[in-house]
């Protein structure tokens with residue numbers, strides 16, 4: 001089994017369904033991004049492709065699934081446009097290595113890995129057209145064939161009907177596993193034709209267990225910023241330079257000091273980020289500060305809320321409840337501005353001064 005953190009029940013139900021040959025040919029696993037969805041999908045794939053039908057973890061079939069190199073495991077996932085073929089074939093190597101090193105891989109981490117620009121992830125029409133052909137080939141090992149499709153919600157709407165057709169006309173010994181993080185965006189007809197497996201949210205101990213090689217203050221910080229998205233926390237741990245923790249801390253320090261020249265510098269740096277990254281950064285800033293101010297501060301070790309020169313715990317002591325509300329609302333309107341394509345520098349500058357006032361209780 002691939003480790004999951006609150007879904008042992010689903011794992012045993014899947015195992016039972018495979019053992020008794022009652023598994024539906026189309027399965028829809030839904031979970032929050034960076035939670036149990038992908039590990040469950042991989043577990044089901046291994047159950048179906050194990051040479052001894054036991055998910056032993058050591059046979060040739062299981063080993064190949066572990067490396068995502070099994071010839072009868074078809075991986076389909078969203079990509080950004082611009083590759084040679086315009087399908088997921090362009091990024092198969094990157095996807096394998098990303099998922100092998102982080103089986104809780106979340107959409108943001110994946111997007112940032114394959115694109116430095118502000119590009120949406122999508123599953124193009126061509127991809128779904130190719131699937132029909134790929135799946136109709138005889139299984140290389142003469143047994144089951146598995147399609148693991150991550151984020152069916154990113155399929156272009158014109159291709160959704162093609163996926164529906166695949167699901168409605170099952171091929172022998174072929175199993176479809178959809179792993180979705182936004183089930184409500186799927187066609188109702190797709191949802192109704194799949195066996196539903198709805199994941200429960202991750203348990204609180206998942207961060208401690210998964211990140212156990214880190215110091216406890218680091219784990220607490222990652223949990224405060226990313227929970228319940230364990231996949232994003234693992235990415236942050238693996239490549240701290242690629243995540244926005246430092247950028248966020250720097251911006252907060254600058255807002256706290258309120259020096260106009262430094263604020264302009266920080267604004268220029270932030271405005272140069274791809275818009276999706278900027279939105280993620282602001283969303284996480286809001287999340288972090290809210291947790292810091294409203295929930296965790298009293299009970300958390302000071303180390304966990306210390307971002308270098310800015311200590312949220314200390315800061316919260318000097319900010320009135322009114323200030324905390326002002327912070328939430330400033331970051332909230334900034335996010336709305338970015339959605340509405342308001343001039344980025346203007347919005348970030350305004351937000352920076354609002355945060356300064358809030359931090360100093362001047363709001």
Ligand SMILES: [Zn+2]
Pocket residue numbers: 049050051052053054055056057058059060061062063
């Ligand atoms: Zn096996």
